[in-house]
Amino acid sequence: MALALYGQRILKRISSLTLAKRHGYIVLVPEIGEDLPEKNPLLQKNGLPEFNNLTIENCMAAIGKQTLEFEAGVREIEDQILQNPVKDIFKNVLNPLENLGAPLDTTWGLSKTLYLGNSTLMPTKSYLSIHDRARRARASKFNSSQIYGAIKDSLNKDNKNEEQTRILKKFELEGKLNGLDINVADKSKLEECLNKLAAEKDRFKTKTEVSTKLFRHQIKDIKVVRDFPVYLLKSMAIDPKHCLDGPWIASLQSHVYLPFMEHCPDRELRWNVWQAMVNRGSTYGNKEYVTSTHLEEIRYLRREQANLLGYKTFADMSMETKMAGSVQNVKNLLLILLQRAMPAQERELLDLHKFATNSGFKGERIELWDVPYWRRKQQISLFDYKEEAIQEYFPLPKVLEGLFSLCERLFKVTIKQRYEVSTWDKDVKFYDVFEPHSSAPVAGFYLDPYTRTDEKSRILQNSGSMVGIQNRSLIADIKPLAALIFNFQPPSSDKPSLLTFKDVNLLFHKFGYALQHLLTRTSYSEVSGLSNIEWDVVEVCGYVLSQWLYNKDVIHSISSHCDSEEKLPADMFDMLVNIRKQTAGLDLCRELYLSALDLELHSTKDFWLDIVRKLWPQYRCFPLDKMDSHPCSFTQIFVEEWAAAYYSHVWARVIAADVYSAFHEVQGDEQQIVDVGKRFRDTFLALGGSCNPGEVFRKFRGRDPSPKALLSSLGLKQAKRAEVK
Structure with missing residues (x-):
C-alpha cells in the first residue's frame, strides 16, 4: 500500500508539469506520447520485448516518460529526506530508486540492442538522443545532495550485509566524484x-x-593484392561486386589497416600507410x-x-574505481611483466629478421611496418597456418553446442532455445537459462550471429557486442536479459556458417562476459552482473572462458569438419597453441608501453x-x-x-589466467573440475559488483593474484617476484 501511494504521488506530480528543467536541460511533455503506457509495445505479457512492433517513436516516447518519472521520483525522495530523517536507507531511498530505474534501464538496453542489431529500426541520431537522455536522468540520483547525505549517514550505522555496503559505497563514491563534497x-x-x-x-x-x-591510397597493380583474402579485397575495392578486378583503396579504417599490413608485400607501401596511421x-x-x-x-x-x-593527479582519481587501488600497484605489475616480455621481444625480432632475410628481405632490421607482414609469413612457414583450413572445423552450430555443454558442465546450468519469440531479425534466436533449483528460467539472451551489411554496420567483422538489456533485480522482480550481436559469415546453400578461430575466440569471450550478467545472484541492479565491477576486472570472465579454447577436450567438443565431421586434428590444435606464443613478448610489450604511457600522461x-x-x-x-x-x-x-585505465586490459588478462589455472591444475579429475566450476559460479559469476574484486578472487583462489599463469600461457619465463597486491 505504501509503495502504491508513493507511486501515485509521483504520477500526480508528473501530470502537473508543463515542462521539466533540471541540471541545465529541458524536456517537453509531448515527447511522452499519448498512448503510453497501456499501448506501449516495449514489453509483452511474458516479460520479453515485442521487437516485432518496436519503433523509434515508441522507444522515444517510452524513454521520455520514464526519464520524467525517474527525475520526479528522485525529487520526491529528496523532499521526504528534507521533511523526515531517513530511518531505513534501503526501504526509504534505495528500494524506490530501484523500482523507478528498472523500466528506464530496460528501454535504454532495448534501444542499444536495436542500434547495434538493426540500424534501420534505430538510426544513430535517434539512439544517441535516447542514450543521452537516459544517462542524464539516471545521473540525477548520484547528483542529489540529499540522497548523498543520507547515504553517508547510513554508512556509519550497523546491520548491513556486504552487498548493501557496496551499494552505499557506490553512491558515496559517485557523489564524491560528482563534486558533492x-x-x-x-x-x-x-x-x-x-x-x-x-x-x-x-x-x-x-x-x-x-x-x-x-587518407586514401589507390592501388591498381594486381601484384600488390594477389595474396589478399577475398573479404579484404571486398573491403578495399571501389566496387565490391568486382573486388577481384580493382582498383582498391588502402585506408586507415580499422577493418582494413591491420589485414592490409599483414598481406601487403610492398614494403614502401606498408611504410606509407603506417606513417599515415601514426602521424594522425x-x-x-x-x-x-x-x-x-x-x-x-x-x-x-x-x-x-x-x-x-x-586528488593529486587524474590517475590517482582513476584508481578509486579500479581493483589495482594505486598507480604504484599498476606500475609494479607492468615491471614484473616487462622483465620477461622485453627479452622475449628481442629474441622474437631477431628470429623474425633471420626468417625474413632468408625469405628475401633486404632491410638491416625489422621495423614496425614490417612486423605484421613477416609475422604472418613466419606463421605459414613454421606452422603451415591456413585460416581457411581451420575455419572448416568450426561450424557455428557445433561451436554453440560445445560452448553450451561446457557451461552446463562447469556451472550446472541448462541453456535451451525458446521458439516463437519476437526478435528484430529472422536469424536471431532466443535462449532461456535454467538452474537446477528452478523450473522457470533464471535468465535469457538473444543471439544475433550473422553479418547484415546494411543493418549491422556498427559491429565490425572482427568484433562483437554483449548488451545487458535488463539487470537482475529482486526488488523490481526482473530477470537478467542480454543480447549477443556478431558479424559472422552467414551459412551458404551448401555449408553452415563457418567461424575462423578468431571468431570462436570472440564468441567465447563475449559469452563469458554475458554469463556474469546472466548468472548473477545479487538482489539489486546497482551491483548486479557487470554493474559496479571495477574497470580493470570487468573483462575477466570473458578471458577465462576464452582460455578454454586451449584445452584439447573443449576443442574436441566444438569442432566438426563441415564435410567429413572429423574433429580438429592434434597437429592443428598444437599449431593454435604455438601461434599464441609466436610473438607474445612483442605483443605484450606493446600493451605494457601503452599502459605506461597512459598512466604517465595522467600522472x-x-x-x-x-x-x-x-x-x-x-x-x-x-x-x-x-x-x-x-x-x-x-x-x-x-x-x-x-x-588512466588502459592498463585494465593487461590486468584483466593476468587475473583471468590465474583463475583459469585453477581448472588447469586439476585437469584429468572431473570431480575437481566440477568443484572449481562451482566455486567460480559462486564467486565471479554470482557476486557481480556486490563484493570487492580482490575479495572475490580470494574467495575463489584462497590467495592474492599472481602473473605467473599469464606468463606461462604465453610461453614467457615466470618472474621471481610475482605477487600483485
Whole structure:
C-alpha cells in the first residue's frame, strides 16, 4: 500500500508539469506520447520485448516518460529526506530508486540492442538522443545532495550485509566524484572544467576521425593484392561486386589497416600507410587537423578536475574505481611483466629478421611496418597456418553446442532455445537459462550471429557486442536479459556458417562476459552482473572462458569438419597453441608501453613527446621514428573512457589466467573440475559488483593474484617476484 501511494504521488506530480528543467536541460511533455503506457509495445505479457512492433517513436516516447518519472521520483525522495530523517536507507531511498530505474534501464538496453542489431529500426541520431537522455536522468540520483547525505549517514550505522555496503559505497563514491563534497565556488569551477573537457574531447575525436578518413591510397597493380583474402579485397575495392578486378583503396579504417599490413608485400607501401596511421593529428600533416594542443588541454583539464575533487593527479582519481587501488600497484605489475616480455621481444625480432632475410628481405632490421607482414609469413612457414583450413572445423552450430555443454558442465546450468519469440531479425534466436533449483528460467539472451551489411554496420567483422538489456533485480522482480550481436559469415546453400578461430575466440569471450550478467545472484541492479565491477576486472570472465579454447577436450567438443565431421586434428590444435606464443613478448610489450604511457600522461605535467621519448626505449626494441606522433590519435584514452585505465586490459588478462589455472591444475579429475566450476559460479559469476574484486578472487583462489599463469600461457619465463597486491 505504501509503495502504491508513493507511486501515485509521483504520477500526480508528473501530470502537473508543463515542462521539466533540471541540471541545465529541458524536456517537453509531448515527447511522452499519448498512448503510453497501456499501448506501449516495449514489453509483452511474458516479460520479453515485442521487437516485432518496436519503433523509434515508441522507444522515444517510452524513454521520455520514464526519464520524467525517474527525475520526479528522485525529487520526491529528496523532499521526504528534507521533511523526515531517513530511518531505513534501503526501504526509504534505495528500494524506490530501484523500482523507478528498472523500466528506464530496460528501454535504454532495448534501444542499444536495436542500434547495434538493426540500424534501420534505430538510426544513430535517434539512439544517441535516447542514450543521452537516459544517462542524464539516471545521473540525477548520484547528483542529489540529499540522497548523498543520507547515504553517508547510513554508512556509519550497523546491520548491513556486504552487498548493501557496496551499494552505499557506490553512491558515496559517485557523489564524491560528482563534486558533492566541495564548496559552491569549486562546484562552479568543476562544472566549467567538465564542460571545457567535453568540448576538447569532441574536437580531438572529430579531428582524428577526419584525418583517418582523409587518407586514401589507390592501388591498381594486381601484384600488390594477389595474396589478399577475398573479404579484404571486398573491403578495399571501389566496387565490391568486382573486388577481384580493382582498383582498391588502402585506408586507415580499422577493418582494413591491420589485414592490409599483414598481406601487403610492398614494403614502401606498408611504410606509407603506417606513417599515415601514426602521424594522425601531428604537426607533420594537415595543420587543420592537429590534435596535440587538444591533447595537452585535455590533460590539463583532467588534472584540474582531479585537484578540485581532492586528488593529486587524474590517475590517482582513476584508481578509486579500479581493483589495482594505486598507480604504484599498476606500475609494479607492468615491471614484473616487462622483465620477461622485453627479452622475449628481442629474441622474437631477431628470429623474425633471420626468417625474413632468408625469405628475401633486404632491410638491416625489422621495423614496425614490417612486423605484421613477416609475422604472418613466419606463421605459414613454421606452422603451415591456413585460416581457411581451420575455419572448416568450426561450424557455428557445433561451436554453440560445445560452448553450451561446457557451461552446463562447469556451472550446472541448462541453456535451451525458446521458439516463437519476437526478435528484430529472422536469424536471431532466443535462449532461456535454467538452474537446477528452478523450473522457470533464471535468465535469457538473444543471439544475433550473422553479418547484415546494411543493418549491422556498427559491429565490425572482427568484433562483437554483449548488451545487458535488463539487470537482475529482486526488488523490481526482473530477470537478467542480454543480447549477443556478431558479424559472422552467414551459412551458404551448401555449408553452415563457418567461424575462423578468431571468431570462436570472440564468441567465447563475449559469452563469458554475458554469463556474469546472466548468472548473477545479487538482489539489486546497482551491483548486479557487470554493474559496479571495477574497470580493470570487468573483462575477466570473458578471458577465462576464452582460455578454454586451449584445452584439447573443449576443442574436441566444438569442432566438426563441415564435410567429413572429423574433429580438429592434434597437429592443428598444437599449431593454435604455438601461434599464441609466436610473438607474445612483442605483443605484450606493446600493451605494457601503452599502459605506461597512459598512466604517465595522467600522472605528470611533462610534455607528451618527452614522455614518449622517455618510455619508448624502456618497452620497445624499435627506434622511435622522428615523425611518430601516436599519442595524437590515442582516442581510447583521450576520447573514450580509458583515461588512466588502459592498463585494465593487461590486468584483466593476468587475473583471468590465474583463475583459469585453477581448472588447469586439476585437469584429468572431473570431480575437481566440477568443484572449481562451482566455486567460480559462486564467486565471479554470482557476486557481480556486490563484493570487492580482490575479495572475490580470494574467495575463489584462497590467495592474492599472481602473473605467473599469464606468463606461462604465453610461453614467457615466470618472474621471481610475482605477487600483485
